[in-house]
Amino acid sequence: MASQVETTVRSPEAYSLAHRVVDAMQEAAVWPTPLNFELWLHYLSAPDSPLSQEMARLLASGAPFTESTAEMLAAEFLPRSRLSEEIRDAGAVLNRELAAVASAIDKARESQANYGDTLAEAADRMAAAPDSASLGVIVSSLSDATRRIRRHTSALERRLESSNREVVKLRDHLEQVRRDAMTDALTNLANRKAFDEQLLRMCDQAETEGSPIGLALIDIDHFKRFNDTWGHQTGDQVLRYVASVLARIARTPRVAARYGGEEFAVIFPGETSGAVEAALNAIREEIGSRALRRRSTNDDLGAVTISVGFAQRRPGETAIQVLERADEALYASKRGGRNQVTNADTAAPAAA
Incomplete structure (x- = not known):
């Protein structure tokens, strides 16, 4: 992504690209700070990159593009x-x-x-x-x-x-x-790049050794409501809280990561489906057991719940295939009423 952007900004179309970046930021009501300009430059010049896809998702959700959002994106996608x-x-x-x-x-x-x-x-x-x-x-x-x-x-x-x-x-x-x-700056969990590398390595190892490996995708229920009601600083507090529970329960050799936005992922190497499901329910119950309070005002934020989907890797299955099944199970949890864990092998596939 970086090389593609660098090539573009050194080409004859650099000035027209800069105008497009400023126009796009103005249309989205985003201040043209140096960091925002860099992010939107990547967004427009490398539309197929992970950063651009995440920005497109955030913009489509209607959430405001704040300084906190920009810093989160930069920490996750621009450290290289x-x-x-x-x-x-x-x-x-x-x-x-x-x-x-x-x-x-x-x-x-x-x-x-x-x-x-x-x-x-x-x-x-x-x-x-x-x-x-x-x-x-x-x-x-x-x-x-x-x-x-x-x-x-x-x-x-x-x-x-x-x-x-x-x-x-x-x-x-x-x-x-x-x-x-390789670390997400907000939560101190592994970031998406570290997660992708670990999942590929662990899936290869599981295939070689014939050992089990489970993968879970976790989404904070109604996270947009926290941001819209209390602001992004409180949203960050919720993200850090969920991450702290994951970090405590999903210790080595498990790998917990911030997958993007309000979504997390956990890899369970060498564990059976029953053990993975039990650990995920323990995470879900602990997160939902505590009523959070807003740090700045001490207002009651209520309980935080999560929806979880997980898949146990099948022999010969690639990392991407495991991810897709875990993602289908996650959406099954959301459609089923949220605040639950769904096993990809026992749930009906999520509708497109």
């Missing part, structure tokens, strides 16, 4: 560009460290070569003038050369120690950047 910048910066530091080490090694190599020359010269002089006075001069020369090579060797050791510390710091930094790029 920031990740690339972080990696480039780390690469520049690493290149400087490697250049410094290479320079120190060259100096040590030159010092060793000179030391070898000094030894060869001393041997020749000892053979040509073996008197005690000459030997004293030769020994003094060898002593000086030995001290020089020790200094260069010590300098190289210090340089290598320093570089090793810097490389460890860079490794830790890049690992943190990688984690940030």
Whole structure:
């Protein structure tokens, strides 16, 4: 998506695209902030991208496109560009460290070569003038050369120690950047990119090992009502609450993720259908057991309920096929009155 956008903004149609972006934001009553402009630039220039599809869904729902919405979209769909910048910066530091080490090694190599020359010269002089006075001069020369090579060797050791510390710091930094790029900023759960990668990997592993794996899609019931009644800050509070329950119950090796908007997903590797259904009902009951209060005013928000659909992977089934069946089960839960868990293998398929 990023490369497609970058190509477009460097092409002759860049100015017309910029006008279209501004016109589209004005039509949707969206302020032309730098972040909104970047999001809408991606939305119009890469219409088939996950970001564009999510924006189309949000706009079709009629929900206002707020700063909170923009930040959520950027955190979920735009971290890769920031990740690339972080990696480039780390690469520049690493290149400087490697250049410094290479320079120190060259100096040590030159010092060793000179030391070898000094030894060869001393041997020749000892053979040509073996008197005690000459030997004293030769020994003094060898002593000086030995001290020089020790200094260069010590300098190289210090340089290598320093570089090793810097490389460890860079490794830790890049690992943190990688984690940030795979984490939803609002809920601290895995984001959609991390979820997609984990699901593919776990489905491949399940196929190889013949082990079970379950997938659940979870949707907050009537979430739009929270946003419309109390505002998006309260909506964010509800999202974080649901995420906190998921994070506590869906611990490793389970994987809980924010799938998009008010929808979440959980992967259950190595668990039977009965165990998955029991865990999902535990999540549903805990979420619905607590009456939330609005932080800013202490107003009673009432209980939050969720609709859940899950599917147990069948042999030979792809990750996309499992997702589609779980999604059908989710819509069966919604049509059935919400606040329930539906098993894709026992429910009738959802109507299109």
